[in-house]
Amino acid sequence: MSTAHEPRRRRRRRGGGDGGREMPMVPDVQFTSYYGRPVVKPAPWSHEIAAYLFLGGVAGGSGLLAAGAQLTGRPVLRRNARLAALGAVMLSAAALISDLGRPERFFNMLRTIKLTSPMSLGSWILSAFSTGAGVAAAAEVDRLTGERLPLGPLRGVLRAVEGPAGLEAAVFAAPLAVYTAVLLGDTATPTWHGAHRDLPFVFVSSASLASGGLAMLTTPVAQAGPARRLAVLGVVGDLLATRLMEQRMDPIAAEPLHDGRAGAMLRASERLAVAGGVGTLLGGRNRVVAALSGTALLAASALTRFGVFEAGIESAKDPRYTIEPQKRRLAARRAAGITGDSITTAG
Template identity: 75%
Template sequence: MTHSDFDEVRPPEPPRRRRWRKNAPQRRPGSGGREELMVPEAEFVSYYGRPIVKPPPWEWPVAAYLFLGGVAGGSGLLAAGAQLTGRKTLRRNTRLAALGAVGLGAVALVIDLGKPERFINMMRVFKVTSPMSMGSWILSAYSGGIGIAAAAEVDRLLGERLPLGPLRKVLHLVEGPAGLGGAVFAAPLAVYTAVLLSDTAVPTWNGAHRDLPFVFVCSASLASGGLAMVTTPTSETGPARVFAVAGVMGDLAAVKYMESRMDPTLVEPLHHGTAGKLLEWSERLAVVGGLGALLGGRHRPVAIASGLSLLTASAFTRFGVFEAGLESTKDPKYVVEPQKRRLAARRAAGITGDSITTGPDA
């Protein structure tokens, strides 16, 4: 037996145990064909007990950023609609909400990165194939547009007391184009985080890559509509109520459709543990908030309660999906079982000549 320097740091291996089947025939001299199997049945274990897929080093600030990005994106779209339809109060409140959400989201992102300059370093390249690179540019472009529009609203709210001087006329002249320009990046801001998650090797996130963007868009819609219902008088929240109800219906349908197209094993983390509880309550709160917005949204107390319910539902959706992905990295079966089913499907389709499927008996 050879020995190397690496053996000194190798984790100790557990003692091997031979598994014997009950009532198995006993070995007799000269009866080699009746010997008991020496190799145990395959189990879902990994090298030295470590996960097959390394979990991402993300914590709660990333989940908060997922939620706040959706609120900011949806609020930017509502602000553009209010600007085009002449709803001044709704326009002001949604612009301020968008700026507040994107600002808090940027803080959460910096907390996760550890240093503010790391976000600046992400702007050194523009790579279309990288969701992280594209997301950084989308966030920056959106923040610039909505920031100018919100600054004009703050100036009006303070009675034009900001020390802007001759820049005031320029600010109010460009606020309209800036608000519409920010709306161009609003939907990408709400959805790119879903692409970012599903582009990883995390089993449940990757398994939902086809439909997770639709879930996040609908979640952003109901969240931003709910926030507008909380902050704005009911006389101007008609578009917000429609936005919220449409988001609820889309969210419920998108989640069910996403799960129906995922591998059954990868759906499990969405229904168990912390993630399962969050997503279960998200569905309940979305239904309650949607019904409140549809049936009682013209009454201020009902509108506030419904809006808070929708906001909480959206937050639970983002945190639930986030937790489900992290949970799916802990058990090797979430990697092995889908791989075996994909391999069987390729063989059944007659694909046997590539590097993945080398033959029916491989």
């Protein structure tokens, strides 16, 4: 017999085989990605989009608070909330347009309505809210300036439509505050997609505490009661929704929410939210305490949005956050006896 087969037999004996079959010479490896490159492309968004997320929440919450003040006869709170809603939505739109690069790109998104596209629906929600908030705020500015705006005969029309316009803005307030969470969750970015079920609740709670905090900062305590209640509800909702979101996410996909800059921002957000909520409950009727608490709540909301944004961007850069949750989901489906679909039979 040729000696050419001798090395092979020796390899079999060293590998612990019985000679009837070859044993694997290379140990199993854990697949990451091609040369460690990202599996999904990170979203091409700058931190202007994080500002857009935050300001949209402030605008939506303020629009809702303004409508409540309008219906309950609190003119100072109504005025301040209306002006806050308009200012925040204008800054939000400016941040979005700046990220898009050219203003016409935003208007191009209004050419059609695509019900399956969060970005398309969001553009229309932003536009509809801005229209109502703008009309209501214009009436407040006219009163503030002693009716010196050059409106002429349109002043009577403005007075007639400001109430309906404020309520129209309130209809789109909650969708404005929450649709950006749906937009993030609809992407393939691992951490954002992993949080898609609960992120809307986090964002709407964050918007509530931010708008309540801003109204506490700008409004005398005698009329700021609804703002305090909205802020406290927002704090409770934010803490509960964030905990539930992290528990229901794949633990690997949730890691970026705790690590690095994103983790630092979200931990600071939680501390500021708790401090602002306690200050609102215990000292919200004191003007100084109310202002400090409101500032803490605004900062908490901003850090939440920036932290979630940063966590998503980081999760897209490391292939581990894409691949490992996929493997865990595949193993769970097979363990549950699901073996005949396109997911479990692929590859």
